[in-house]
Amino acid sequence: MGGPPAFFVDHLENGHTNGDSSVEIGDRSYVIGGSHEGNPLFLGVQIHDKITNKWSSPTVLGTGPKPCKAYSSIVLKQGRILIIKKGSASDDSIWFLEVDSPFVREQRKLLGKEVVAWSKGVRGNAEKPIVISGPSGVGKGTLITMLMKEFPSMFGFSVSHTTRSPRCMEKNGVHYHFTDKNVMEKEINDGKFLEFASVHGNLYGTSIESVEVVTDSGKRCILDIDVQGARSVKASSLDAMFIFVCPPSMKELEDRLRARGTETEEQIQKRLRNAEAEIKAGKSSGIFGHILYNDNLDECYKSLKNLLGIDNDTPVNGVEVEGINLPKEHTVTKMEDKILIQETGEAAKNIRIVLDLSSINGGAPGRTRGIGLGTLKSS
Ligand SMILES: Nc1nc2c(ncn2[C@@H]2O[C@H](COP(=O)(O)OP(=O)(O)O)[C@@H](O)[C@H]2O)c(=O)[nH]1
Numbered sequence: 001m002g003g004p005p006a007f008f009v010d011h012l013e014n015g016h017t018n019g020d021s022s023v024e025i026g027d028r029s030y031v032i033g034g035s036h037e038g039n040p041l042f043l044g045v046q047i048h049d050k051i052t053n054k055w056s057s058p059t060v061l062g063t064g065p066k067p068c069k070a071y072s073s074i075v076l077k078q079g080r081i082l083i084i085k086k087g088s089a090s091d092d093s094i095w096f097l098e099v100d101s102p103f104v105r106e107q108r109k110l111l112g113k114e115v116v117a118w119s120k121g122v123r124g125n126a127e128k129p130i131v132i133s134g135p136s137g138v139g140k141g142t143l144i145t146m147l148m149k150e151f152p153s154m155f156g157f158s159v160s161h162t163t164r165s166p167r168c169m170e171k172n173g174v175h176y177h178f179t180d181k182n183v184m185e186k187e188i189n190d191g192k193f194l195e196f197a198s199v200h201g202n203l204y205g206t207s208i209e210s211v212e213v214v215t216d217s218g219k220r221c222i223l224d225i226d227v228q229g230a231r232s233v234k235a236s237s238l239d240a241m242f243i244f245v246c247p248p249s250m251k252e253l254e255d256r257l258r259a260r261g262t263e264t265e266e267q268i269q270k271r272l273r274n275a276e277a278e279i280k281a282g283k284s285s286g287i288f289g290h291i292l293y294n295d296n297l298d299e300c301y302k303s304l305k306n307l308l309g310i311d312n313d314t315p316v317n318g319v320e321v322e323g324i325n326l327p328k329e330h331t332v333t334k335m336e337d338k339i340l341i342q343e344t345g346e347a348a349k350n351i352r353i354v355l356d357l358s359s360i361n362g363g364a365p366g367r368t369r370g371i372g373l374g375t376l377k378s379s
């Protein structure tokens with residue numbers, strides 16, 4: 001609150017009205033520039049309410065672009081501002097600041113304060129992430145390990161955060177990010193998590209970064225999360241495929257948990273108690289489009305591969321996720337769902353790039369995908 005921000009916005013262009021130093025939406029101006037809370041790695045955002053004539057610093061969710069000298073900003077539908085950075089690397093050129101999107105409105109209600117959220121723009125569409133849920137001991141981890149071993153270039157695992165202690169073979173950063181409750185709660189409040197839940201007495205969560213790291217590497221992301229987490233993902237902007245794994249019987253589940261030998265008797269009892277409710281919710285919640293029964297492991301694995309459209313004869317394709325190369329110096333014009341980028345400067349080759357935003361999907365808290373890219377040769 002208080003006076004205007006102490007930074008100066010350099011060369012900010014607002015679509016057709018180049019030269020404006022802020023983006024106007026309704027009664028508000030969004031001033032984008034400088035750094036965020038003194039962090040030199042993160043572009044700042046300030047809001048000016050024209051009615052009350054007050055400045056405020058919103059909570060900024062997600063990971064935003066690094067500060068840059070020059071960029072263009074264009075107001076899109078659904079409370080989104082497109083930011084095109086000049087002279088930046090192809091994986092850092094297109095960003096979306098969501099100021100009144102459905103996600104931002106929900107977070108504003110949830111946190112009870114002013115919120116904006118960054119989403120990085122990428123070209124093309126990644127294949128849908130896969131959410132796998134099921135009671136403890138049913139074989140989720142075993143099935144996921146088999147899949148990643150057979151198709152290492154196709155699938156990547158979203159490494160969750162948890163406050164539970166590591167088992168003897170588990171490695172930090174590989175099986176889980178083992179963390180402290182206070183640290184994790186702070187990161188949840190900072191909007192770093194796609195979902196989180198208390199499971200068997202510990203906190204578990206999927207950070208946005210964990211999913212994006214996998215997807216950015218061109219792999220299809222697999223999430224091993226509980227039903228509460230699956231419910232949150234279903235309600236988020238992440239368009240995923242949901243699979244629930246059931247045991248053949250409660251007796252077999254108990255035998256597997258005991259045979260695994262990773263839990264104390266008390267922990268086994270807790271997991272078994274939770275399993276009944278979890279199986280009921282998994283089968284009836286409407287979250288899961290696919291239910292697998294893990295009786296015979298090889299058969300269940302085969303069914304999983306069938307569901308994912310892969311068998312041993314299918315060539316494995318990578319996922320199209322690309323950065324966007326833009327000329328260093330350019331002007332920007334908006335035409336409905338398309339953005340025309342015209343190279344400027346002495347060495348300009350009369351090349352015009354068209355960003356097609358008509359099929360964009362996703363968005364904060366993850367990436368905005370589906371940006372089309374074409375070139376037009378000027379006559
Ligand atoms: N919501 C949510 N659940 C998770 C996450 N990571 C793991 N889980 C779930 O937490 C439960 C316990 O996991 P874990 O402690 O590894 O025990 P296990 O299932 O017996 O191997 C399982 O149902 C997992 O699917 C997460 O990031 N979010």
Ligand SMILES: Nc1ncnc2c1ncn2[C@@H]1O[C@H](COP(=O)(O)OP(=O)(O)O)[C@@H](O)[C@H]1O
Nearest residue numbers: 136137138139140141142256260294295296297
């Ligand atoms: N179809 C199966 N038949 C027999 N044992 C299984 C089967 N699937 C998994 N297991 C075993 O059951 C135990 C629990 O499997 P795990 O993958 O750790 O379960 P989850 O990740 O769902 O908790 C492991 O010891 C695993 O080897």
